[in-house]
């Protein structure tokens with residue numbers, strides 16, 4: 001099969017010889033990376049996966065058994081919008097760019113590389129999880145997320161190859177060379193270097209970190225650089241499933257704890273092999289806070305430049321009244337010799353914080369749904385998002401300590417109470433101990449409930465992954 005037949009696409013790959021040659025060169029390196037750093041131990045198995053084969057409604061979700069290395073990583077852009085304009089910033093109202101505007105070239109490349117780097121990073125972080133999957137259903141969902149993150153890398157690589165010439169090509173190689181958690185060539189952003197050693201971390205990552213992805217993609221979908229906008233709009237359709245995997249995964253962990261508390265009339269669910277809600281809360285504290293850092297500093301001249309240039313907008317920019325954001329202000333907390341005080345900063349410099357607000361509101365909804373379930377079991381416990389100041393490494397709060405309610409702590413107080421707030425060695429060891437593989441059809445580990453529905457109308461008792469060995 002020729003390369004362009006193997007790569008489902010709507011970018012006219014067959015007639016774009018230059019792009020085809022570039023991808024021909026890149027593909028073997030990608031495959032080498034996939035074998036080295038993709039899901040370890042399951043490459044020969046048949047997995048019931050969804051593949052995007054076109055962007056038409058219904059056409060993009062084709063389900064079948066496929067071996068992961070044979071997955072058809074495609075290149076898709078959402079259909080063009082007629083007469084699209086730059087929707088914000090200094091070029092507001094001009095025609096959207098089909099080619100990279102020379103003056104913004106470096107900025108744009110940086111945006112695309114930063115986004116692109118997160119995609120293979122998460123695959124690397126999750127590569128060993130298959131060995132401890134709680135069911136075939138979960139195993140399949142993990143692999144679905146993994147192959148789609150692989151496709152998201154393709155999406156960014158497509159932009160680099162088709163719009164950035166030689167430097168673009170070099171970037172596409174470096175995207176395959178950095179490694180999550182490596183000390184000499186780490187991934188670019190912090191959360192993407194955190195280890196994901198257990199399934200609760202995986203569900204937290206897909207709830208909170210993939211949701212950061214959603215908001216970054218929503219901001220890039222507003223971009224005046226039309227190919228970036230169209231690429232990210234299509235990626236968002238896949239991202240929704242990743243967050244479903246996360247939210248329903250944590251939900252099923254919570255449900256199992258509640259079930260066992262009710263059944264055994266014992267609040268100490270660890271005695272019955274489930275994960276206690278207090279530990280779930282500490283995992284939330286960790287993954288929410290590291291994901292908040294991904295939005296960048298509260299006051300950011302980069303964010304202001306991205307906005308002025310028309311490259312990265314706000315969440316639902318269209319719904320904003322003023323697309324120039326020149327005279328607005330945003331109130332942030334600052335720290336000075338007198339302690340904490342509030343200050344107004346120019347709105348363009350606060351764009352990271354504006355996007356972070358939208359993200360936090362979305363996370364609140366998710367917690368609301370988990371709490372409803374806890375209530376249904378009549379259990380007096382409420383999961384909470386920690387304050388945005390808690391456990392930050394980046395921005396105004398990065399060099400200070402706070403408790404989950406946002407109250408300042410001294411360094412000593414923080415050290416003494418750290419394990420109250422974040423998963424400590426005991427939590428991690430306990431959760432890790434629960435992580436034994438359940439790879440039999442229709443079976444599930446004791447620490448998590450079955451999902452309400454299977455995939456694509458199939459029952460939970462379906463062979464979602466056909467093991468070869």
Ligand SMILES: [Fe+2]
Nearest residue numbers: 119149152213
């Ligand atoms: Fe992604």
Ligand SMILES: [Fe+2]
Nearest residue numbers: 210213239242
């Ligand atoms: Fe994702």
